[in-house]
Amino acid sequence: MIRTLLIDDEPLAREELAILLEHHDDIEIVGEANNAIEGMAQINQLKPDLVFLDIQMPKITGMEMLAMLDPGTMPRVVFVTAYDQHAVAAFEKNAFDYLLKPVVESRLATTLERVRAAQSPQQPLAEVLGETIRHLPCYQRNTLKVVRMEQVEYVFSDLSGVHVATAADTSHTQLTLKVLEERSPLIRCHRQYLVNPEAIAAIRLQEGGYGEIETHSGQKLPVSRRYMKGLKQTFGFQ
Template sequence: MIKTLLIDDEPLAREELASLLAPFDDIVIAAQCSNAIEGIAAIHKHKPDLVFLDIAMPRISGMEMLAMLDPDTQPKVVFVTAYDEYAVKAFENNAFDYLLKPIEVPRLATCIERIRKAHTPQDLSAITPQALSLVPCYSGNVLKVLKVDDVEYAYSDLGGVHVATDAEVIHTQLTLKVLESRTPLLRCHRQYLINPAAIAEIEVQDGGNAEIITRGGQTLPVSRRYLKALKQTLGFY
């Protein structure tokens, strides 16, 4: 079962979404909330797997609420909104999906199917050695095997997990967590890993964030959460 919260300041919108979710037997609505404060409290209480979250809410928006959650423990968040201009920012903030009101049933079904797959991820531990020297990747019907040393960075987005070399960006079925724990790649952002050998410089910004400039000229984000550990690993104290 997928424990779910609905957070929207409009009661009719919550009722409509609950009705649309009713045919999905594995979606169990644990609570409905009318604002972000109630939503955060409900997340701490129920520890849901999934949250459907409105963006345009009074006082604290859905986007602001998502930023308050711990990215390492937060549930999967699907934004539900009448405005499409927030989509890019939503995915930058680690949203799982983005649905436009009025919600279309086929689009909702696609979202739920993705959630189901993510909720029961394939166990790679039995087939993946403790230390990876090769990264299995794919491009359409072509299977590729990359040397870990050739990977400059890896990142995740709506399309999955991707690894980048100096020549190409390609998909992999490995998760960022597996890559982080079993390769030399270092976490620099909740959606990015970096090969320390690919770092040319780190530009520290106001507010505690930073940017990595790779030797290939790419710019990657560094969040305040990971900057200190990254600097220490590289020998900066």
């Protein structure tokens, strides 16, 4: 069961979402909260797997609340909002997904499929793709994408999952960084980043053994001291 908490200052909005969630047998609503303060207390007490969080709430907004949670123990958070312009900022603050009000049942189902996939073991998918991964199964909202490995500039992880960046856009994948490092041409430059060597245009050296990669499309990635030596050797630098 996916233990779920609803946080919204509008009782009717919580009720409507709860009715939609009743259609999913693996969703267990363990609590509801009227505001961010109550919501944080219930997260600490109930330890939910999933939180549906309204953005516009009095005193403390959903954005502000998310920033106050401990990243190490934070559940997956799905923003529920009537304002589409908040969506990009939501992902920047590590929300797992977002839904627009009024919530559409099919869009909610897509979000829940992502939640289930994120909770499932990664190894079976890796086995289906074979020993050498030549394309990545990705998704953007309700669109399934097939991204060829040569299109990938870099891959990175955060609290909302693993993201695949090309020169054109960014999408999500269910594969882990570990699997991609072992079975693809991508190399590690940071604990949270893998990069395609073919996408690297320059490596800028910084103090303390750190660095920064610039890709051919102009994106900048961090390089940690641990991986700097191997990265330089890949291109023949001493």
